[in-house]
Amino acid sequence: DTAVSQTPKYLVTQMGNDKSIKCEQNLGHDTMYWYKQDSKKFLKIMFSYNNKELIINETVPNRFSPKSPDKAHLNLHINSLELGDSAVYFCASSQDLGPRETQYFGPGTRLLVL
């Protein structure tokens, strides 16, 4: 059974469109994250949620809006897509917010904006 799953795996879309990426974890974890890996290969935190509440919100455009309907899901909605949004987006989860918590990553969603 997949621990952290993301859909879709690939997403090709036009500039200006709105799209969503879904993430689900079946580990019973309290904390979930979204990361972006850009063309320079840096993996950077975008958001983290703990028990459905936003904890970390790094400097990302407000076109990006995370939504957590329950502890097992953290979806990422992106409005008015731009070319620079092309990247791989990884969802992750951990038991809680502690400094030594291992984060478990999903397989990534490869977004290409044309």
Added chain:
Amino acid sequence: DQQVKQNSPSLSVQEGRISILNCDYTNSMFDYFLWYKKYPAEGPTFLISISSIKDKNEDGRFTVFLNKSAKHLSLHIVPSQPGDSAVYFCAATSYSGAGSYQLTFGKGTKLSVIP
């Protein structure tokens, strides 16, 4: 501003030999360090970690060394196996407020183990 640096984008090692992957950091507030391994088209998976109060942690073929004064850590894999071929990310934990911590990743080093 790269707070975690992996200056070698790639490394090739013969099977059975030692692989040494290096990582430098600049933020003295980092107190916990991790290595993640990533295969193509998969997400990173946790490999090994070390607390800032230690200088070495070992798990089977994997050993991580931490030199706090030099702000340097390294991952040793011995003996290296072809299945170890992957991208290795160094990461560090820092407090980000509201009781939460965040990971800062390096750019990764692609390890190729040649049979």
